[in-house]
Amino acid sequence: MLVQSIGLTLQLATLTTLILLVVGTPIAWWLARSTAWWKEAVATVVALPLVLPPTVLGFYLLLLLGPQGPGGWLAELWGGHSLAFTFQGLVIGSVLYSMPFVVQPIRNAFEAIGDRPLEVAATLRAGPFDRFFTVALPLARRGFLTGAVLGFAHTVGEFGVVLMIGGSIPGQTRVLSVAIYDYVETGDWGTAHLLAGGMLAFSFVVILTMMMLEKRIGRAGS
């Protein structure tokens, strides 16, 4: 029961972080380098989960992915099941919900590089992809570390979105934060204490490790 929730949580957070690194990097790159006038509008959409109550995001996702929504309709087309109240639905919700925590640090890191290192690489015969992978990525590694850790930790800690779109199906959508809520509801304060204390310790260790790693990378990179 308990172990299942922990495993599910780690699985969700890992998968979400990986997806966000793959999806978020091009978005961050575009936000950092584009001169399009409407890019700040895109940046705002990405940042919305920062201020939006998680339940609002969860509500819209439920509408979107539920059997009556466009997502459910699409799923039916290939004979699938709607994504609401499934692990996949949780992943989609978590990706959207944690996106600003991954995209923003990476975007800042890309912006901090400036034009010069990329220009230098171009004069040394490096094409656009070459420049991106051999200059931009290594120089932005601090931003990637921050983004990955924040994205992971934030996904572990989410509650509202999960509850709205996932509910509390053991082994499917019942992650730690929801489990704590359930234990309190059912009066199992002992287990709730154990989980809450564990989360507290986990969060502390994550943030501390990140800060120390950042410091070390910063020293090596400057």
Add this chain to the structure above:
Amino acid sequence: MTETRPLSARFRGQVGAFDLDVAFKAPGQGVTALFGPSGCGKTTILRCVAGLRRLTDGYFALNGKVWQDNRVFRPTHRRPIGYVFQEASLFPHLSVRANLLYGHRRLTGRSGWGRGGPEAVRPDGVRFDDVVGLLGLDALLERAPSHLSGGERQRVAIGRALLSQPALLLMDEPLAALDRFSKDDILPYLERLHGALSVPVLYVSHDIAEVERLADHLVLIERGRVTAAGPLEDLQANPTLSIARMPEAGSTLPAIVDSFDAAYGLVTLALAGGRLLVPGDPETPGARRRVRIAASDVSLARSLPVDSTILNALPARILAAEPQGGIQMMVALALGTDGGGCHLLARVTRKSWDYLGLGPGQAVFAQVKGVALVRESSSL
């Protein structure tokens, strides 16, 4: 002059606050300096040549290959250039060695990115060991860029550009961001480079002393326009140009060591149209040197001064003169009794000019108070 000009450039367009409209040609060897005051558009021109900036109305060709015209625009990474920026801009995440090899590896295809192929390193290309030796980088190879001095960083940046086997080296005020000490540290390397390098160099600078030490050819730029272009010696000897109005105006002349007088520590230099005695170290006869003579160090006499402490009095002919600020005259001279030698600038007062009744075509003696040996002249 029937010299071929393999480098041809023309760029026109709005750049920030002013219109850029330049066209110039340069020889396929030696250093061509783009010289002018700060903000005149020199750096923009260099960026256009590199393809880092695109002006739609532009043309650039090197050795018959067009890099830009109204149909073609080669992106920067497809131009065989080496670019040295004002700040060294080394990759902070790579060691000195990896920085040096960044462009090199892309030519040999060893990076996994470069294509190798026809543009790969030719056997007569620039070799790693040669660059390390020439620029004195041996002890720095495994260091991180953050542990280098400003001068060392710029040397690595120059080496990195050279190792990408450029057909054209672009240098944007590579010394401007350095302090006096680092500048003196790096100038000798640049001079050695000048002698060893077979590819043409476009060198942007607003420092005339730097240009005189390094350049063979000059393109004068003011407010986005080319005001004059030609061999350094020719432009320096033109009293109507803006460089002749600078306080430090002077001439840079090629010379050959003739003999050394150990008793007085003087070197005799032969130059077209005369000889000069210069204090200096023992030199091998036949060695090529470049001398710089400031216009303010040259005075004129109608007859050979017989009882003067000035060692150097050379027969010359007045070519032209230009009044400067009402008090002074900038006089262009040609050395030799027949006026067939190299050209020299002299700054004299208008009063003396009128008093001696001087004028173009007249035979005079140029008394040279000070001569500076600039450097080993290239074999161009």
